[in-house]
Amino acid sequence: MPWRPLNHSRELPGLQLQLERELAEGHPLWGKDAEVVGRRVDNDDVLVLCCDGTMAAVHLDWATGPHINPAEYPSIITYQSLAELQPIIDSDANDYGDDD
Numbered sequence: 403m404p405w406r407p408l409n410h411s412r413e414l415p416g417l418q419l420q421l422e423r424e425l426a427e428g429h430p431l432w433g434k435d436a437e438v439v440g441r442r443v444d445n446d447d448v449l450v451l452c453c454d455g456t457m458a459a460v461h462l463d464w465a466t467g468p469h470i471n472p473a474e475y476p477s478i479i480t481y482q483s484l485a486e487l488q489p490i491i492d493s494d495a496n497d498y499g500d501d502d
Contacts, residue, residue, distance in 0.1 A: 403495045403498065404445075404494050404495065404498040405440055405441070405442055405449065405495070406440060407439065407440050408438065408439065408440060408441060413441070414438060417438045417462075420462055421436065421438055421448065421450065421462065423465065423467060424462060424465050424468065424469060425468065425472070425476070426468030426469060426472035427472065428472035429472040429473065429475075429476075430458075430478060430480065431450065431452065431478065434453060434454065434456075435453040436450040436451070436458065437451050438450050439451045442494075444498065445461070446461055446463065446464065447460065447461050447462070448460050448462060449487075455482075456480055456481065456482055456483075457480070457481045457483070457487050458478045458479065458480045458481065459478065459479045459487075459490075460476050460477070461476055461478070463476060
């Protein structure tokens with residue numbers, strides 16, 4: 403399965419720091435207390451949970467600081483709930499070749 407939960411003790415600190423490094427005022431996640439909760443194993447996407455209950459798939463690009471065009475980068479796809487996100491996770495698993 404391409405999406406998986408984080409190993410919180412090993413992965414969370416670095417991925418959370420990178421997300422915060424790339425966000426700038428004007429980004430849709432700015433000020434939403436987005437917490438990294440998952441990642442894809444085959445690319446640089448992370449799954450974040452926002453304090454308002456929305457979720458987003460964020461494509462990190464490992465920039466060393468905030469982007470100059472924060473409205474566009476890092477790119478995100480927002481989901482209103484886990485129920486809305488679940489079909490995407492299932493489809494990604496199917497495309498990835500998982501039967502689980």
